[in-house]
Amino acid sequence: MQFARMMKGRRRGGAFGRLLGACCLLALSSLVVASDDYSAFSLQGFGTFGMARTTSDQLEFVRDLSQPSGVRKHWDGRNDSVFGLQGSWQIDPRLSAVVQATVKYRYDHTYNPEVAWAYLRYEPTPSTTLRLGRLGTDFFMMADSRWVGYSYLTVRPPGDYFWYLPFYSINGGDAAYALSLGESLVRFKAFYGLSNGQIPLADRQWDIDGSPMTGASVEYQYAAWQIRASYANITFKNDLPIGDILQAYSPDPAASSRYLASHDRRSDYYSLGVVYDQGPLQVQLMLNRIEQGSNSFESSEGGYLLAGYRIGQVKPYLGYSWIRSVQRNTAGRQVIEAKIMADAHVDQATRIVGLRWDLARNMALKAQWDGIRGEPTSIFPYRNDPASGRWSGRMDVYTVTFDFIF
Amino acid sequence: MPLRRLILLCLTIWLLMQAGAAHAQLVVVVNARSGVAAMSRNEVINVFFGRTRQFFNGVEAQPVDMADSHPDRARFYSALVGKELSEVNAYWSRQLFSGRQQPPVKAASPEDVMRLVLSQPGGIGFVELAKADARVRVVYELPK
Numbered sequence: 191m192q193f194a195r196m197m198k199g200r201r202r203g204g205a206f207g208r209l210l211g212a213c214c215l216l217a218l219s220s221l222v223v224a225s226d227d228y229s230a231f232s233l234q235g236f237g238t239f240g241m242a243r244t245t246s247d248q249l250e251f252v253r254d255l256s257q258p259s260g261v262r263k264h265w266d267g268r269n270d271s272v273f274g275l276q277g278s279w280q281i282d283p284r285l286s287a288v289v290q291a292t293v294k295y296r297y298d299h300t301y302n303p304e305v306a307w308a309y310l311r312y313e314p315t316p317s318t319t320l321r322l323g324r325l326g327t328d329f330f331m332m333a334d335s336r337w338v339g340y341s342y343l344t345v346r347p348p349g350d351y352f353w354y355l356p357f358y359s360i361n362g363g364d365a366a367y368a369l370s371l372g373e374s375l376v377r378f379k380a381f382y383g384l385s386n387g388q389i390p391l392a393d394r395q396w397d398i399d400g401s402p403m404t405g406a407s408v409e410y411q412y413a414a415w416q417i418r419a420s421y422a423n424i425t426f427k428n429d430l431p432i433g434d435i436l437q438a439y440s441p442d443p444a445a446s447s448r449y450l451a452s453h454d455r456r457s458d459y460y461s462l463g464v465v466y467d468q469g470p471l472q473v474q475l476m477l478n479r480i481e482q483g484s485n486s487f488e489s490s491e492g493g494y495l496l497a498g499y500r501i502g503q504v505k506p507y508l509g510y511s512w513i514r515s516v517q518r519n520t521a522g523r524q525v526i527e528a529k530i531m532a533d534a535h536v537d538q539a540t541r542i543v544g545l546r547w548d549l550a551r552n553m554a555l556k557a558q559w560d561g562i563r564g565e566p567t568s569i570f571p572y573r574n575d576p577a578s579g580r581w582s583g584r585m586d587v588y589t590v591t592f593d594f595i596f
Numbered sequence: 597m598p599l600r601r602l603i604l605l606c607l608t609i610w611l612l613m614q615a616g617a618a619h620a621q622l623v624v625v626v627n628a629r630s631g632v633a634a635m636s637r638n639e640v641i642n643v644f645f646g647r648t649r650q651f652f653n654g655v656e657a658q659p660v661d662m663a664d665s666h667p668d669r670a671r672f673y674s675a676l677v678g679k680e681l682s683e684v685n686a687y688w689s690r691q692l693f694s695g696r697q698q699p700p701v702k703a704a705s706p707e708d709v710m711r712l713v714l715s716q717p718g719g720i721g722f723v724e725l726a727k728a729d730a731r732v733r734v735v736y737e738l739p740k
Contacts, residue, residue, distance in 0.1 A: 274693060276693060278698060311695075316648075316656040316657070317649065319697075326694055326695050328694075332690070334695065335689075335694035337693075338689055338690060338694070341686050341693070342686070368647070370650060370652070373636055373638035373642070375647050468678070469679065500680065551685075554682070
């Protein structure tokens with residue numbers, strides 16, 4: 191959506207975040223003052239310094255659709271760098287409070303700190319966990335730790351799988367229950383909340399703040415195996431910020447607006463993940479299917495297979511990821527409608543080769559090559575899409591990262 | 597003959613070291629009040645990786661881990677799951693920063709492990725067999 195300009199980004203999310211953060215800090219500082227034998231405060235953090243470059247100046251490579259601009263042919267540190275800090279308070283054996291803030295490149299081109307999580311956690315029994323506040327969403331396996339580079343093998347979570355997932359947190363609650371079946375375990379989890387965030391679109395922002403999100407997952411764990419199936423959805427609160435474009439280019443702006451509406455349209459996310467993690471070997475297979483209720487987006491299927499094997503402190507890995515979206519029938523539609531709809535197309539696969547080196551305690555260096563091989567029409571995952579015909583669909587991405595926790 | 601004596605000395609030292617290594621068998625111990633008598637390897641994994649917070653009898657498990665600086669920690673995870681400490685720490689960083697769960701308390705020394713295991717009915721930790729006394733019960737022996 192590279193046409194036109196206008197509309198300043200609303201900052202409701204930021205203001206709410208700051209308010210929420212301030213309230214939590216206030217509440218928690220009073221708890222610390224009233225500390226007794228139970229209460230314990232701990233502070234820990236994580237971070238990544240990442241640099242990446244691609245082999246194309248035709249468009250910009252981003253980590254996911256929450257980033258407003260991305261990497262071209264020169265080395266760029268914006269998209270893969272992050273710093274996070276978590277404070278947690280064990281108020282009593284059953285109740286704790288957690289606040290986590292992150293600094294990273296945001297939808298509005300700034301690095302303003304954000305309150306990523308701020309919640310109370312209550313465990314009425316050893317097998318039940320309830321959380322209330324601002325929480326991470328695990329639409330897909332590992333979606334809630336996507337920024338903690340130290341915790342995974344690759345330099346970033348495979349894009350073909352996560353591009354469509356610019357949602358990070360909800361203001362709401364979740365409940366989890368773990369059931370022991372001899373040596374294996376089944377874990378159920380459900381969440382509901384209002385989304386918190388903005389999605390950048392060219393020089394404007396699509397406000398998804400307050401859009402209801404709900405989901406559930408079931409996970410089975412036995413020895414080295416972990417299998418997880420999940421369903422989640424989001425019902426968008428607002429239309430895409432394209433009213434002015436339709437006004438300018440559509441012969442019937444009202445009809446076009448109705449046809450491309452995202453307000454009150456639901457997107458459904460299904461996923462299946464299998465992880466085998468035994469000694470030096472780690473293998474992951476993830477599959478997803480996304481059904482888009484709005485004509486502005488195309489339903490898609492994607493997945494990835496990733497395998498790593500540790501030799502000493504070095505872990506080479508190989509991966510393959512893919513995503514393909516289904517084009518809607520645009521016969522008889524207005525030219526501008528078809529053009530907007532074509533912006534949501536994706537059809538590509540990526541080969542991944544990389545190396546993780548745990549060079550010192552709680553520090554890792556990684557280097558990775560991504561070979562993206564797709565159709566020239568595959569432009570949805572990128573920023574500043576070129577005029578048609580300029581993008582070949584093929585690009586290499588080189589990335590090095592330094593990850594740490596403390 | 598000095599050379600023969602040297603060889604003999606080396607052999608003796610080597611034998612003593614072997615004996616020392618044999619003694620350094622790591623075991624998983626629980627508070628005797630937990631009512632747990634034996635555990636399988638997978639049950640031990642489930643508790644130490646926070647997959648479950650309960651023993652089979654419903655008693656809440658309170659695992660006690662060790663600090664990275666103590667060599668027992670690396671030996672424990674290597675023997676239990678074949679993982680390096682960097683991998684165990686990566687696992688816990690995901691649990692922690694995704695907001696799923698906090699890692700177990702970490703003891704600085706085997707004496708500290710024993711103290712923490714004994715301080716709560718569901719206490720469970722790992723120590724060298726020689727350090728496990730009558731107040732705890734050995735529920736699992738790690739493969740050497």
